[in-house]
Amino acid sequence: MRITTGLLLLRNSRKTECSANQFLAFLGVRAAPFALLATAALVQAQETVSVWDGVYAQEQANGGKVMYDQQCSLCHGADVLKVRSEGPPNLTGPAFKENWNGLTVSDLFEYIKKGMPRNNPGHLTSEQTASIVAFILTSNGFPAGQKELPTDPTGLKAIRFDAAKPK
Numbered sequence: 010m011r012i013t014t015g016l017l018l019l020r021n022s023r024k025t026e027c028s029a030n031q032f033l034a035f036l037g038v039r040a041a042p043f044a045l046l047a048t049a050a051l052v053q054a055q056e057t058v059s060v061w062d063g064v065y066a067q068e069q070a071n072g073g074k075v076m077y078d079q080q081c082s083l084c085h086g087a088d089v090l091k092v093r094s095e096g097p098p099n100l101t102g103p104a105f106k107e108n109w110n111g112l113t114v115s116d117l118f119e120y121i122k123k124g125m126p127r128n129n130p131g132h133l134t135s136e137q138t139a140s141i142v143a144f145i146l147t148s149n150g151f152p153a154g155q156k157e158l159p160t161d162p163t164g165l166k167a168i169r170f171d172a173a174k175p176k
């Protein structure tokens with residue numbers, strides 16, 4: 010019944026040039042939230058920045074190096090830049106960047122915070138994780154900026170991990 014009425018109205022609305030909003034308003038509770046969600050997703054997509062935009066502070070990355078040396082180097086290599094052919098993956102270089110390409114810095118952040126160090130995961134604070142991520146970013150050649158890398162999910166989700174600099 011409801012659908013039939015909706016279609017009827019859609020047909021009528023073409024004739025009378027009702028706006029899409031009026032049509033959605035008629036469908037009411039069912040359709041409106043989806044329209045809102047779509048709009049919100051669009052706004053969020055427009056506000057994202059890239060790892061190429063200077064999203065961490067150099068000092069933060071320096072602090073991250075100290076943590077890397079203590080908690081990550083055992084498995085990921087004493088020299089983060091040196092490519093190893095076996096063992097745990099390199100955290101720098103083309104293969105690493107390809108793994109995270111198109112995801113957000115939030116994905117990398119959560120992966121590390123929840124899953125690393127592999128032999129004792131789950132104890133890194135958000136601040137510690139952010140400095141380690143900053144260290145990984147600087148080691149992969151992404152530029153530093155004025156502000157520190159945020160520790161909140163919304164801020165982190167707004168930063169895209171682009172392996173190559175967007176044109």
Ligand code: HEC
Nearest residue numbers: 080081083084085097098099105108121125126127128141
């Ligand atoms: C005990 C060894 C070990 C330690 C210590 C360790 N990792 Fe790992 N890490 C691994 C292994 C093994 C993998 C491969 C995925 C897996 O098996 O979980 C990995 C995967 C990763 C990845 C994903 C790499 C990719 O190519 O996508 C990241 C990022 C990472 N580790 C970060 C860290 C950070 C940061 C630390 C320090 C806080 C750390 N790891 C400490 C063993 C370790």
